Amino acid sequence: MENNKGLKIILIILIILTITVFVAITILYLMDKKEEAAPNTSYSAKASAVIQKYNLTNTINNKEYSQTLETILEANLFDPQYLDAYYEINYQEDQNFPYTISKLLTKNYNSTEINYIYDNYSNCLNILLDMNYINITNLNKLSNFDPSKLERYLQYHKTNNQYDIATIVTYVNIGLDLEGYSNYVSYTTEDTSSYKILVNKYHKLPNDYEPSDLVPLSYNSNLLLREVAAEAFEQLTSAATLDQVYFYPFSAYRSYTTQSVLYTRYKERDGETKADTYSARPGFSEHQLGLAVDVRSPNLADNITPETYEWLLNNSYKYGFIVRYPKGKQYITQYMEEPWHIRYLGIDLATKVHASNLTYDEYYDLYLETR
Ligand SMILES: [Zn+2]
Incomplete structure (x- = not known):
């Protein structure tokens, strides 16, 4: 009996001990839990409230403080699908910052692109927000991309979104986003020495420019060309004749004065808009x-x-000429x-231009323009 009693006491003590340990562990566990669930004190009360609302306390407490995240939370623009991006986007001192990055994220810009935009093109944010996603980091990879023209590229793309961004860059570089003659490069006499010179509604020759090596063509001595071009023209017509193509x-050559007389006559007859075409x-x-x-x-x-047009398109480059205003490229x-x-x-150049299938305006911008 004595033994039995002793065993009972030991058993009761063991039970009490087990319960005590269990309760103690539970209390400790709950305390620990409670401590873990406390919002990260680095965030403002307003931000913390949003964190709790989304049950993200643990997730966010396990990461470093992010000012970008806090700004988003405080502006009530938080979207959990962009949580990682908020951490990656560098904070900017800009009162529109939370709105801007939220809009860019919904347009599918990633955090790298958003940082790139803020670093390089913060002046173009409003245009970017007003248009669909464009691959802005790819722009830099285009050989003819001119960062100073970004605003023009974006404006032109907004109204011409049928073109890809590479085409937009070339067209804007040519000047197509501007009215012809409204903004042009004025060449100096030194610039005129090259056979490659581009002349169009955005590139003007000096009024007094007259080549020094003009020679008459054999067909009509009143028609003049620079010597090298005149020789090439004779070869071109001979080759055409062999193919039974005649022109x-x-x-x-027409001087500034002659062109002036011609243009004025056309303008008086048809009006400026038509004459300019x-x-x-x-x-x-x-x-x-x-x-x-x-x-x-x-x-x-x-x-x-x-038939002659076809022949010129396919053969004139062999003698150094291109059809400068081809059909369909107006x-x-x-x-x-x-x-x-x-x-x-x-x-050499005419062959390359022919092979490129580009107008000379495009070719010049892509391969000859010095930047
Ligand atoms: Zn002509």
């Missing part, structure tokens, strides 16, 4: 270079047959199609 020059204003004509010829087919006063050249107008560039 004759009807206009070649087919005649260059003085100083903006390739004919002043002495490197351009207009050719006609027999029985046509100032045009060529479709929106780039800013002139109506002029199948009869060929421009001398030299065989």
